[in-house]
Amino acid sequence: MSNAASAKPRTAKGRRYIGSEIVFNIILTIFVLLCVLPVIHVIAKSISGRAPVVAGKVYLLPKELDFNAYVSVFNDPTMIRSMWFSIQWTVIYTALAMVSTILLAYPLSRHYLPGRKVLMVVVLIPMYFTGGTIANFLWVKQMGLIDSPWSLVLPILTSTYNTIILRNFFESVPASLEESAKLDGCNDLQILIRIILPLSTASLATIALFYAVARWNNYADVRYYINTSSKFTLQMKLYQVVFASSSSDVSMVEGGKNAVLAETIQCAAVVFSTVPILIVYPFLQKYFVQGVMIGAVKE
């Protein structure tokens, strides 16, 4: 009896639930398609000829393959400059943010450190009460950072959320490693660099990716603090290309007043800005899921 019961379930279950299985799969497939199709549509438009795009004939497959839109994007010095500017400052920001986060998370993870509780409160308060847009803006202004790329780095240098994730991880490293290193005469900085960090590469990668994506995608602070177009990040540049293409400050293509040409170029610009994310996405996906799970574990 028990034998028969344990042998059966899989197939029996499969046959019995086939109806709901199909419904679930259909719904999920529709949702997944909805997630991906918009991106495919824009890619298709970006490599289509003018005429089919005007006629609205391009849905998911490109018509009259034409890469001129990309030629225009790559020939546009402001676009390339924004891409370069974004990459440069994302790297600078991520590097500095990692240093700052590590230096904060490690002492916070040492239970024996006198003053740790006070420190934790100091770090947590800004999570719940912030000065708000204007107070921050006036402060950045007072510091003379308006229109400086540092305004995109310094105010958001250490994320409390990421610090707590990293602190939780550091806490989970066995204390015996630290003790034996101390007996060997290492100081805390040496312990951090030689022992703790090499053990935490996965967490560090997760957090570095959190920072890099946040900086890359952030648009609001560029809007608030940056006025000169040579310091526009790619997001800001894209906003201008797509949403303000009628205004005069957009120098996409000379002679590109033609609205339809602009349409394919706009799509190419969207793809151009999405590609960096798509390139790192496979790595991101793995690490981000881990990161969410680490963060979900309560302190």
Next chain:
Amino acid sequence: MGANDLQKNASGNAPKYKRMGFIKTIKTYKWLYLMLVFPLAQYVLFRYAPLTGLQVAFKEFSVFKGISKSPWATPIFKYFQEVFANPQFWNAVKNTVKLNILDLIFGFPMPIILAIMLWEMRSVKVKKVYQTLMYLPHFLSWVIIGSLVVKIFGTNGPVNTFLSSIGRNPVNFLMDSGNWTVMYVVTGIWQSAGWGTIIYLAAISGVNTELYEAAEVDGCGRLRRIWYVTLPCIMPTIVIMLILQLGQMVGIGFERPYVMMNNMVKNSADVISTFVYDRGILNRQYPFATAVDIFGSVVNMCFVIGANFITRRMGEGGLF
């Protein structure tokens, strides 16, 4: 420090440092304290110092005099009175609450439904692929998402060409305030529902499989099993997520409404953050905009603390 101190720490006893003098404490832990200098300087300079700017809300602020030398407003709450008498402010508050409630009603259940359906999927490979594709929108910036929306639902977009090809009238998805609100909510779901499944999938995977087997033995079909076993088991997670979202009722980030907004729908799309940007940064009405900021911060903090209080009362341990 000697091996003795180490042993005390290692054995996990109550901290003994209180017996140490101040100087000795600093000396013993000098490296740990030195590490803190850089990050704490950042906290002081860019988290705490900007708070001094909040006094602008109570001052006749002049850029030339600076914050500290500008005279106090008379009466001191002058700008708060102005804010509370401003119909556009109340419009922004109303929109903020309205959009958040819509997000809550339509956006909140989506990841739960998706997570349950994903969990029930048999093919592990397909599941992996679906998850990977579902998470993608979460990594796109709001500017990119906004661009996609304009390209797809704009007047020349494929949706409208399709509608006219089947003989329907084109729909103004983004210029009509009712349609815009729908688009706003749908876009939000698009961006975050897939990503939101992670936390629920984790919760579902923690459900004891014996419960499923018991339900099976009792003759439960799949839907009943979901209703009577899965949902009750992940209820604590659902409640925590719900309360977290309730805690954010008064705040809407700047980017999502801003990139989707246009002049035609400004009235129903203006939320607190965009209102502050418009008044403060664009029009330089610093005291007025700071007053709005303070209003938002204080109400938000009340919601967060309230939400935390509720989770504690429910025995979930609180969020902080």
